[in-house]
Amino acid sequence: MEEEQLHALLRDLDALKQRPDDLGSIDRDMSAEVVDSNPYSRLMALQRMGVVENYERIRDYSVAIVGIGGVGSVAAEMLTRCGIGRLLLYDYDTVELANMNRLFFRPEQVGMTKTDAAVQTLSGINPDVVLESYSLNITTVKGFETFLASLKARSSHERSTGVDLVLSCVDNYEARMVVNQACNELGQTWMESGVSEDAVSGHIQLLVPGETACFACAPPLVVASGVDERTLKREGVCAASLPTTMGVVAGLLVQNALKYLLNFGQVSPYLGYNSLKDYFPTMEMRPNPQCSNPACVERQKEYMDCKPARDAAAKAKMEAEASEANECPVHLDNEWNISVVDDEETATSNVRSTPDILPEGLVRELPAADLYPEPPATTSSSALDDDLEELQRQLDALNSS
Amino acid sequence: MEEEQLHALLRDLDALKQRPDDLGSIDRDMSAEVVDSNPYSRLMALQRMGVVENYERIRDYSVAIVGIGGVGSVAAEMLTRCGIGRLLLYDYDTVELANMNRLFFRPEQVGMTKTDAAVQTLSGINPDVVLESYSLNITTVKGFETFLASLKARSSHERSTGVDLVLSCVDNYEARMVVNQACNELGQTWMESGVSEDAVSGHIQLLVPGETACFACAPPLVVASGVDERTLKREGVCAASLPTTMGVVAGLLVQNALKYLLNFGQVSPYLGYNSLKDYFPTMEMRPNPQCSNPACVERQKEYMDCKPARDAAAKAKMEAEASEANECPVHLDNEWNISVVDDEETATSNVRSTPDILPEGLVRELPAADLYPEPPATTSSSALDDDLEELQRQLDALNSS
Numbered sequence: 001m002e003e004e005q006l007h008a009l010l011r012d013l014d015a016l017k018q019r020p021d022d023l024g025s026i027d028r029d030m031s032a033e034v035v036d037s038n039p040y041s042r043l044m045a046l047q048r049m050g051v052v053e054n055y056e057r058i059r060d061y062s063v064a065i066v067g068i069g070g071v072g073s074v075a076a077e078m079l080t081r082c083g084i085g086r087l088l089l090y091d092y093d094t095v096e097l098a099n100m101n102r103l104f105f106r107p108e109q110v111g112m113t114k115t116d117a118a119v120q121t122l123s124g125i126n127p128d129v130v131l132e133s134y135s136l137n138i139t140t141v142k143g144f145e146t147f148l149a150s151l152k153a154r155s156s157h158e159r160s161t162g163v164d165l166v167l168s169c170v171d172n173y174e175a176r177m178v179v180n181q182a183c184n185e186l187g188q189t190w191m192e193s194g195v196s197e198d199a200v201s202g203h204i205q206l207l208v209p210g211e212t213a214c215f216a217c218a219p220p221l222v223v224a225s226g227v228d229e230r231t232l233k234r235e236g237v238c239a240a241s242l243p244t245t246m247g248v249v250a251g252l253l254v255q256n257a258l259k260y261l262l263n264f265g266q267v268s269p270y271l272g273y274n275s276l277k278d279y280f281p282t283m284e285m286r287p288n289p290q291c292s293n294p295a296c297v298e299r300q301k302e303y304m305d306c307k308p309a310r311d312a313a314a315k316a317k318m319e320a321e322a323s324e325a326n327e328c329p330v331h332l333d334n335e336w337n338i339s340v341v342d343d344e345e346t347a348t349s350n351v352r353s354t355p356d357i358l359p360e361g362l363v364r365e366l367p368a369a370d371l372y373p374e375p376p377a378t379t380s381s382s383a384l385d386d387d388l389e390e391l392q393r394q395l396d397a398l399n400s401s
Numbered sequence: 402m403e404e405e406q407l408h409a410l411l412r413d414l415d416a417l418k419q420r421p422d423d424l425g426s427i428d429r430d431m432s433a434e435v436v437d438s439n440p441y442s443r444l445m446a447l448q449r450m451g452v453v454e455n456y457e458r459i460r461d462y463s464v465a466i467v468g469i470g471g472v473g474s475v476a477a478e479m480l481t482r483c484g485i486g487r488l489l490l491y492d493y494d495t496v497e498l499a500n501m502n503r504l505f506f507r508p509e510q511v512g513m514t515k516t517d518a519a520v521q522t523l524s525g526i527n528p529d530v531v532l533e534s535y536s537l538n539i540t541t542v543k544g545f546e547t548f549l550a551s552l553k554a555r556s557s558h559e560r561s562t563g564v565d566l567v568l569s570c571v572d573n574y575e576a577r578m579v580v581n582q583a584c585n586e587l588g589q590t591w592m593e594s595g596v597s598e599d600a601v602s603g604h605i606q607l608l609v610p611g612e613t614a615c616f617a618c619a620p621p622l623v624v625a626s627g628v629d630e631r632t633l634k635r636e637g638v639c640a641a642s643l644p645t646t647m648g649v650v651a652g653l654l655v656q657n658a659l660k661y662l663l664n665f666g667q668v669s670p671y672l673g674y675n676s677l678k679d680y681f682p683t684m685e686m687r688p689n690p691q692c693s694n695p696a697c698v699e700r701q702k703e704y705m706d707c708k709p710a711r712d713a714a715a716k717a718k719m720e721a722e723a724s725e726a727n728e729c730p731v732h733l734d735n736e737w738n739i740s741v742v743d744d745e746e747t748a749t750s751n752v753r754s755t756p757d758i759l760p761e762g763l764v765r766e767l768p769a770a771d772l773y774p775e776p777p778a779t780t781s782s783s784a785l786d787d788d789l790e791e792l793q794r795q796l797d798a799l800n801s802s
Binding site (some may be wrong): 106 | 438
């Protein structure tokens, strides 16, 4: 067995020797040149096609991924291949053969920490990405301190933390509550993901402290009831998992992250995936004014206090854009629908309608979603309020019993 | 640069040496034992949880994947990690750095054929899977012959071909029409997949010759009009692609394949993915009696001829199952809801409702889809008939002009 792997390694080595010389000359700039040796040509094409205004901006972004398991490792690989600027990876676990039914890790990495194994693979895939490996448990006091400090490092005048987005890819509620605490404290936008214990459904969710519900605003019953979830696990019993479900959830999560960072399409507040019926529920959750998390309540207050200023800014921006559009007509022969944008323009809107004009010979795979009725929102605002009140009642009953 | 990779290789070698001894002793049987060294424990858990009746059956299945690109390579990795019996891989292309923005291939594989590079990676991930590499172009006369012959090899009394499912993961219509031709000739069930040129949408589709529309029943306009799609490509212009969209499409495709092969959940006839709005349209397409493909029309006739026998068999099976259910009550203390099934039972139904009972301490990630209204079907049968007639008229007009 080991001999076979050695042969494979030698074959790899031969392949390395035959590697084209131009590999070493990858530019720090993302080239849009359409040649086989350009790893970014297919990504820069998004810009030429009018999907993304400025793809290269991805180099400026830092993303933290908490939990480098079946979802987190694939999310990290996707962002690495997309050319993200910096990735911070957090996990306390080591690679086991029992992880081989999900994508990413390889049998020869068994025994390595998941973060080190990830850095090994990812740096080989794209040496342009800055990778930071944190092999620690964020649910311990020391781990939490390091987690917070690493998020805050490299903060700039544009943001309070050093990262643009946190992706939670953990497999338990305790860790989710810790990510929630950190992000509420820092006012850090994050996205949460999860896959069910029976491996056939999952979800992603956007959490903006003060603006959307936080993870404690409407906690799962196992969290609300205060039961230690570890006591629910039994000897000889494990959760099921599938590379398909986890690959889909990772893909939906990173797609949402790209839409958020690069400002295209609609960022989904919540998207579920029921694989047995290929059903994808969506909903929105507003913050709970009675949330048990003090930092969340503080962010909610800040958000409400800033509402008038925010509304005025949005109105001013809309008016400026409208007058700009009147002043600068797009050239009639501009078939790619490219328009000059101000470098200083800040991304404030997550919704952008991409132009419907495609170059000659290209057809869209699907009709525009506008042509279809939207799937019904699963929770209306008033229903949500009722749910929250109901949950609060259940919680009070539990606490008083 | 090369020195760095050599160091990485040496680290791999060290990791290999530290590899646990039990790796060589992977059983040909899939163990359900919950230990870190069992690569199948999380898959066999699907059986214990009542999602899949007999997971080990996956070992008996052969799947052909045509096109080992951004979708096909990931589909191959997912099936490999799921422990599929045999994979047949078809592609004529070689790995380029321009492929690095999608999952799977690594920079050191540049220059290798995609099928050989895939076999190299996949055999390292799961040595239990039988891998067959076909580096050929199925759209050439010789390539098509080899393609057909390889699908027919190892046929058994249960099926006319040697494979259980063909997955089409190609990036052009000509190749899709060739897969369609082969599968219509052989009466081979297949699944088609695609990602749009602007990288932000995709789809998967189930095609059962004679029973559903074939790819020629309602061809895309570029096929119907007889234009050579290669003439639409321009120098210095390439399609965009994203690892996210391709990962999602691969995940939905292989999930549908697993549901079809292992007989759980609902196999989707068509599922679209619009990533800008996270919208997932579904529809069904019946075969076109005026289809331009003679083999399709022949399969349609066979399907209609067998309808009375099929209906009778389905009725008999339903009655047998109903009486069996009455005779054999499930043990009351059987918390995993396991029931004895006949080994000889053949899979005839693609729809199975999984039991709603979950073991203590486990909760479903999402509410059952039944609780939500189904998203509206995008094409009703009568609208489809109209569409086909309209298309036929357009086609006639084109041919007569």
